[in-house]
Amino acid sequence: MKQWNRWNPSSYGWADEARKYEQLLHQSQPLPASDWTHERKVKMLSQMVDYYASHQQADGAIIDPYSQAERYYSTPSYALAAAVLVSSGREDLIDSAASALTHSIELLVSERTPDQHPDFFIVMIMGAYRILKEKMPEQAELWRQALATIEPEQTYLFTMSKMKNPNRMINWNAIMLSGEVIRQAEGIASKDTTWIDNYLQKYHLPRFTSLGWYEDGPLDRPNSPFAYDIATRYHLGVMMLSGYAGTTATALQSQLQHGAISSLLTLSPLGELPPRGRSAQHQWNEAAAAFVFTMQAQQAYADGALQWAGAFRRAADKTWAAIEKWQTSEGYVQIVRNHFPAEQRHGYEVYSNHTTYNLWTAAALAYTLWYEQPEEITSYPIPAELGSRTLQADGWFETVFSSVPDQQIVIHTALNDPYIIPGIARIQRAGLHANLATSSPGHRDQGFTEFNAGDIFPLIHMPAWQTEDNVWHHLAEGIPTATPFDRDTGVDPSDGGGSYRIEQSSTTADHNHLVIRWQGPLQGINYVVATYEQSPGHIVVTYEVVANDEAEAGNSTEQIKQIGAWIPLFLSDGQASSTIKTERIDRQSLTARAEQSINEWDTADKVGASSATMTEQEQVEVITVTYRDQYIRIVPRTPQATITFPNEANEVASRNGLLRGARIEATGSRISFELFL
Structure with a gap:
């Protein structure tokens, strides 16, 4: 079997354990065909989006049914998820997705994003834009003109121009960079990656451990929640798939590879990521992991490492299943893994919001579906099973x-x-x-x-x-x-x-x-x-x-x-x-x-x-x-x-x-x- 050429054993911290698992993997048998088909995933995402479509206002905004306000990045998350469903045949969602996208762009360029979260907007906006531009060319030109007015150092919050503090270049900054790479790829921003390279080299690559895990928090004292490790790697993965080829691309790709293996080795038998720190036990943890595992499955498959690909495929399926267990009959999910009514906010973080984290989860699953390839990858046991x-x-x-x-x-x-x-x-x-x-x-x-x-x-x-x-x-x-x-x-x-x-x-x-x-x-x-x-x-x-x-x-x-x-x-x-x-x-x-x-x-x-x-x-x-x-x-x-x-x-x-x-x-x-x- 061809060696999986994106794994660097000389620099990976758990290389010995990865080799042991690889030996077990080679001795294992393929598992029955997965029932997590593309159609099943689309159906699950559709149920989430349909629930929030009923909470969309005339101007395109998504209003939270509990706080009665537009919160954080709910609307651009909805725009992306709805647009991906449009690409899957849900033509009935075109107007709804476009309205949410228009509203999101207006909020971003006018610096009026709810709860002051502009850095999260662009990666979702650009994902929706790429899909909808072909279906609505006249509207797309207006979107393009508005997006061209963005000045990253001023439009976003977590930049050195505004923060003037290296310790504040945390996951927010990486998320913003991911969206800016797509803006470059679409020809809306300058192709020069120097300023992106600088942020990645100085503030983000140093945060990766030998396991490929991203330590979020101040550089001198990171608090390292597992939730913000996986969220950051998910966005950087979107960035790589969107064509980033700057000076840090090779090093970043290696870290993302190592992080994916570490997440695979530590995924629970029930498909849950480890609990540690803020935002643990929130559904979006597994949604981000679904993207990471799916992309690694496809890369391993392309390299001919079919059993590794099958293990990542099974890991991705388990994370989808872990989320689905908490999906309600109305379509939304319990954003934290308990059954207390959403209005009681039990186990929520101070920033957790019903609409935001349902739709962030939907957006991550949507990006997973958008990049998912049609190849049928045969499942193999994950480390928790071997x-x-x-x-x-x-x-x-x-x-x-x-x-x-x-x-x-x-x-x-x-x-x-x-x-x-x-x-x-x-x-x-x-x-x-x-x-x-x-x-x-x-x-x-x-x-x-x-x-x-x-x-x-x-x-x-x-x-x-x-x-x-x-x-x-x-x-x-x-x-x-x-x-x-x-x-x-x-x-x-x-x-x-x-x-x-x-x-x-x-x-x-x-x-x-x-x-x-x-x-x-x-x-x-x-x-x-x-x-x-x-x-x-x-x-x-x-x-x-x-x-x-x-x-x-x-x-x-x-x-x-x-x-x-x-x-x-x-x-x-x-x-x-x-x-x-x-x-x-x-x-x-x-x-x-x-x-x-x-x-x-x-x-x-x-x-x-x-x-x-x-x-x-x-x-x-x-x-x-x-x-x-x-x-x-x-x-x-x-x-x-x-x-x-x-x-x-x-x-x-x-x-x-x-x-x-x-x-x-x-x-x-x-x-x-x-x-x-």
Whole structure:
């Protein structure tokens, strides 16, 4: 098979893991034909556009049904999505798309864009223009004349002429550059790319990590949300496909290639991108990923790397499916993955808007359809479906991924960020609802995020410990930093002296062993060791806290009265609630497969946990969470451990709805529990 010539293993940070996956990929079999046909995608997009067509005003503006105003870049997003549907045969949308385009151009050139977001307009305007100009030549000339009046340094907001600050050349600037390349390609702007090259070379290429991920935020302290990594790469991908050939084109193409592989390696079994930072769990994350995966599938296909192409094709299909699950009968999607009414804004960011983020999602899906080639690419398994791996993010992303076939856990590692707290942030398994084992945690500081219900509490899978003064502490309690937390700029993970490292990591075909050590200063202790063992359907977690640097692991109980493990339990999505109960059950009633896996890779030898006593008991106390006709069980493995439900975590806000916190408690400095998925 021809080598995929756009992958540069000498500079790609996960080259070894990519090679291992490639070997598995070559040994795998093609999957059945995908039911995500072009027609199905067009239908899904049509339903979204048709809903918002009913909210279009006479002047072409799209009005949000909840805020009763035109918001952000809703109208140009609609223009692009409707225009792509016109190209797919929806001739009934020509006038509607043209009206939205005319209105959007007028707002941009007159510097009257809603909510001061001009930088987002041009890439959507130019996409709609390219399609509609052939169908409406006389109107197109008026559009062209108006677009020719744009002076980028003055028309847009995030430019050096206006900001005079390199730290502010963030995703907004890259998005604007993408649209300006299309304006050049259409002969409306000068063909000279020097000023675009300068922005890309100075402010954007330095933001890419060795994994091809884009670190958004100030250059000296990027906050690195995964949402704005994928959004920026999506727009830069549009720019490349629109003909950018400036001085940074080769380097940029390599980074986009690497980023696509990294996103493929970390995509969950359910087709969701990793949660981290602002705008996590918003549908447009997966819409941007659909574009990235689709374009990489086509590039791999053109290079003859058919299995890589098939894996990217399957990844793209999974992201479409992840969005479709949240599409309502009216056509719009729940922009955040919960079922609270849109007007309640639960889990929304302060800037999230029902119309804007539905139509931004529609626009990204529209660009995906516009560039999608007719070749039939045969699907192959994505990494989440093949083998086991542990992946450590680089740069400022502060995330570790651990997976076995059809199952993934995502661990956040920074000790000093109250918006992105440390611990297992997500557990997902194929066939289970994404919310069941939790897809997003609580917060210590809600930052950008708004909630309609629930308390702000840093609830996540994490260790806890009770000191001799009877006070309970936990890993997400935080470390004081020299620089106060700022939601816009984020925090330096090393500020305050906390750190983490992976101490052990090993995998087999269907088993993953991972040990992470978090180093203080922490309240009453010096460090925490967390051990994660997983096989399909089964996860064992062991925490050990050490209060004295000189103490040998397993021998330190100084200052520690009890050890605990916080467990986030999904409570409600705003529509359906879980049933959470504790009961004592016969251990033999646990699945034979899980029992077999316990015997095969018991953690006792690795971390000193005494699980033998537990497995010999006839009955154990368990927590069962039942949600939408599916259930999981959490079972203490430490002898004589008790399960409590502290009042401070009785109803905790998360982007997906509400969580309830349980805490497993035991004497000593080590505790272990298991999850049956």
